[in-house]
Amino acid sequence: MHATKKRSPWMLLICFGMILFLCIGQRHSFGLYLRPMTMDMGWSRATFSFAIALQNLVWGISQPFTGMLADRYGAKRVMLLGGVCYALGLFGMSVSSNGVALASSAGLLIGIAQSCTGFGIVYGAVGKLFTGEKRGTALGVVGAFGSLGQFVMLPASQSLISHLGWAAALLTAAGLCFLIVPLTFGTSASAAKKPDTHEQSLGEALRQAFRHKGFWFLTLGFFACGFQLAFIATHLPAYLADKGLSPTVGVTALAIVALANIVGTYLCGYFGEKVSKKYLLAAIYALRAIALATYVMVPASPMTTYIFAAVMGLIWLGTVPLSSGVVGQIFGYQYITTLYGFVFLSHQIGSFLGVWLGGVLFDMTGNYLAVWAIAIGLSVFALIVSYPIDDRSIQIRPQVANA
Template identity: 40%
Template sequence: MRQCLGLFLPQMTQSLAMTASDFTFAIAIQNIVWGLVQAPLGAVADRWGLRPVMVLGAMAYIAAMAIMTATAGLWMLILAQAMIGIGIACTGSSLAMTATARAASPERRSVVLGIVGAFSSVGTLVIAPVLQALLGGWDWRWGGVLFIVLATAMVPAAMITGRVDRLPQPAALRARVGSVIGEALRNRRFLVLCATHFVCGLQLIFINTHLPNYLALCGQDPMLGATALAIIGGINIAGCLLAGWLGQYHAKNVLLGITYLARALVVALYFMFPPTPATTILFAAAMGMLWLGVIPLVSGYVADLFGTRNMATLLGVSFVIHQMGSVIGAWGGGMIFDTFGNYDLAWRIGVMIGVVAGMVQILFGGAGRWWSGARPAPAAG
């Protein structure tokens, strides 16, 4: 659902007399809240269990979508997006990947993380065209009703996922949150991972939020934006599976760096020319292979470095930085559009920092002896 919110932008801004920067400011608030609460909620889940956090998060998501559907102005939209941020922090990739990593053996962990990551793309593949069809023939609030129904389905899923709490975790690895985070922040590889995760957040949220509006600005059919998001989601199923499989055998920091470099190249090639249905579909297919494959790689790398006992906390720390990038991608893109009337400067900035992130991750994100492709020994837990 989160990846399809940009489809609401044209109708909601017109219906509620908002600007693009108003809407994207609310999306930025979502990402700020998500980033701020991810680490504390991860620490709660590590200490008291994943199930209560995930179930309460699913309920928060239901309430958020109800508020968004009833919104009459900017402040209600901001409240809804803030609650969505809390819901994502409780039910999104950090806790889902923590549950997965605990349930999978170290030998199969990367592959299984890729499988679970791929299923988020199944959602995008299905939801984007269904939502756009609703928006094309009905008031945007019916799209909100659809999202309420989908959020409700998350509650039993969270209950089932929470069964991983029954699995034993090594008592020797229990530690105070402060000491866990302090150890991670003294680790060069983790710091590089967090810094490049900033760029990941910027790249993804910019495309999610602004691609439909960019295509409408260029005179394309509104359905093309939804089709592009659906293709990204569909192809990303293969992208996540491939990333998980490669991460089982090759240095994850190098794979992450290649991903950021490839994203920058694809964005540069697409925005250099006026969009057409054909180039947009090709762009979506290429981005789909590079989209959420970072999730199994980042999650697997954190598990390799520190084990799984405090994994939700440490993934939460990395997501604070990720969400800072998301704020810049969503709100900054809207401000650039409102100022200049186009996205030219936004995509140029995105390409430049994508190249820098890719090089930094490859050169400084791992130990030299891992470059041969040998995997590091998994940490205890």
């Protein structure tokens, strides 16, 4: 780790991890609001789905730009802004009276907030602070906090919705997410420093990445990941309720995903420093294809759902430290936050389509079968494009000053 006199490595990891805990934990709770909000407000599922889909799209579109700000001015300032936007967005969502207000709060504001406090910024900062084998372990630890947030906040959100109603639950969530603001002061300002001595410009780094086939293969594969995770996180509770299962089954399933993901994310970060990251990514997409196809073909029950959740949980967010690691392995860590931001944009375009198409195709057909089929096909596609990624480190071309 790069020297920092102010805070211990574990204190840094805890603060970064708790920011992800709140960001990702709340992000995966939005699916619990789909049925109560649409039923109370008389909205279609497409209306709610569009707002959450927009959230994912805004997150993706803004990620390269928040990444540039973090690379230039430091992650701390960006995360602080994100904490404020998260709290305001959840408050606005709680008082939304129509689809436009919901899209503005749940979509625009929270999308920007997640861009500032999610994996792109946090992983970029941690990747700069830790070096060598410690980097993979540190990313795994921080990622596990995000999974723990999902595990804790899902049942907590469901309990609040059941006892206080969805509006009060959102207000409570707004207060919790505002805690991101003080947590940012526990992170290190050294996250803004460039760990490499190369004097490469940002423009040259982007041109070098955009000319690299492996960068585009990784980006295309990440599209599939976003589609699958966003669809399942948002629509699985409603899918199970449509099958006649208790709402508790959906909450429990997503909690199992989160619990298994604590282990899975850490292991992916750890083994990503031991074996080829691209092969681990290909293996994850292959396992997802098998898990998705098997789950759709068997009758839905609590037991089959919990098994599916456990399998998916082990490979849920493991793609994030691996994909970020591939970018850093190829291009170095000087502009990792910005470069990963463009990869993550593809993930969020997939997330937008996964959430939005889930609502639209359900309203058109009365079921989710078509969306499950698309998710399975995308797993196969991601497997195919991940395998040939050239993940060898390239020579960093520094900016040449004019004579």
